[in-house]
Amino acid sequence: MSSSSTFRSVPPTADVVIIGGGVMGVSAAFHLAEAGVTDIVVVERGDLACGSSGKPIGGVRAQFSDPLNIELGGRSLRAYENFPHRPGADIRLDTVGYLFLLTNDGQAADFEVSVRTQNALGVPSRMVTPDDARALCPYVDTEGLVAAVHSPTDGHARPVLVVHGYADAAARAGATLATHTTVTGIDTAGDRVTTVHTDRGRIACSTVICTAGAWSGQIGDMAGIDLPVRPVRRQLAFTEPLTPPAPRIPFTIDFASSAYFHNSDDGLLFGLADPRQPEGFDTTWTPEWLDLFRAVARQRAPELADMTTVGGWAGLYEVTPDHNALIGRSGELVNFLYATGFSGHGFLQAPAVGEILRDLHLEREPFTDISPLGADRFRSAAATRPEAHVV
Structure with missing residues (x-):
């Protein structure tokens, strides 16, 4: 119906x-x-x-720094896991985990505190080494990384x-x-x-x-x-189908730049929050923002920088102060x-x-x-x- x-x-x-x-x-x-x-x-x-x-794809996670958002995320994650039974629909939930890449000691110290809070609330996140991060996501270049954080129960759905x-x-x-x-x-x-x-x-x-x-x-x-x-435009892009297919990777985020990427059908999805994006209801997709993503990718995941994209999508974040x-x-x-x-x-x-x-x-x-x-x-x-x- x-x-x-x-x-x-x-x-x-x-x-x-x-x-x-x-x-x-x-x-x-x-x-x-x-x-x-x-x-x-x-x-x-x-x-x-x-x-x-x-x-097209929404991340689902319980990895937050404060107990209230951890609780809202964790409870929702359990509901999404149970969605085929209640209310009863396939939402293509893929529990690939979230992987935050950290590039300075201050970030690592902050995330260590957050991980302790998350663990106390039942979220199985953990600090991992740069080499661990590369093992989880083969696209990652470890140079410049000081640590990463992985939570295996997070992922994405439709x-x-x-x-x-x-x-x-x-x-x-x-x-x-x-x-x-x-x-x-x-x-x-x-x-x-x-x-x-x-x-x-x-x-x-x-x-x-x-x-x-x-x-x-x-x-x-x-x-x-x-x-x-306030409305703020956010944009993402899709790569062409990859041959050989992309490995199944976590939802991977370069914390400093907000650049992220993950699997999407037979390719990858790229995203980044442009810090210069003015407020407004404009949802025109403008591929120029990809230059920002590619600049980060050259450092953090070089193979991604040269991948061909075949279109994208723009939508609105609803942002509070x-x-x-x-x-x-x-x-x-x-x-x-x-x-x-x-x-x-x-x-x-x-x-x-x-x-x-x-x-x-x-x-x-x-x-x-x-x-x-x-x-x-x-x-x-x-x-x-x-x-x-x-x-």
Whole structure:
């Protein structure tokens, strides 16, 4: 069955309206539907997974430096491993591991601390030598490396397959997936959202969940809520099919430059975060950025520098000021929930965050304390200081 339908009009009422049909929105829809919430409408202005979730391969990992992100990543990794059974779809999960390449002692010292934190939380990451790194990934040149970090249980999967797996299961449970439907306004009364307006009609609702990715700031503005999310273009490229085929390698990252590469079908995928990329919604693929990648590759993985690429893809990161997500319930509007601003980590955290959104709606205690990720953490001290009382 198709997990997506184009509606002449949206249902006039819903218990929950989810704005955004990417991986975060459909994860929330699945987890809510699984918990017995039947009156769910997911509003998506294009097709499902047409935004950042449409990227060809998504990394999945629990290798982070702080316990909260480790917990979100680790719980999601377990959900992805179980995805063929719940909700029931092949997402082409390939547990090749993640390999971070470190080029100075400061990086190595920081990662040693992170590895201890990860190990304490059940993540089997470990520091390895440059020679170990080359054994794991034969493309790596060890010159200039001081150490590397490997976590064998990480890997990558296909975000589009995840989106449709969650969406199909949510639809089977009764959720409505209103694609090609644009949110045009949000009505509030007192401390509540009352209605979501779309170009296919209005929906009176009990709860709104904003999972609109890079567009979440605009949705927040409609409700009078500040969601400090900015769009930044990220680009990747694919090599031509390789002969002989590429060895099965970890998701390999040169930490200093952010350049990364890994298997993709019968070739490799290259990526790099251009530090000079201006903010904006432009998703034009411009192959000039590959010069930056090739310059790094000449040092770190020389064989890659001369490989022929055959096209690529550009999408948007949804970035917050501290590069951590916004997850929570609005302080101003008690029935407005949000999960956005994942700064490149949304796909790998989506299963866990779907659980959290379910629990927030049902007023249950989530599995972990997400208060550090509240959107109000960016307010200035002056704005949050209590008013002085005149005696």
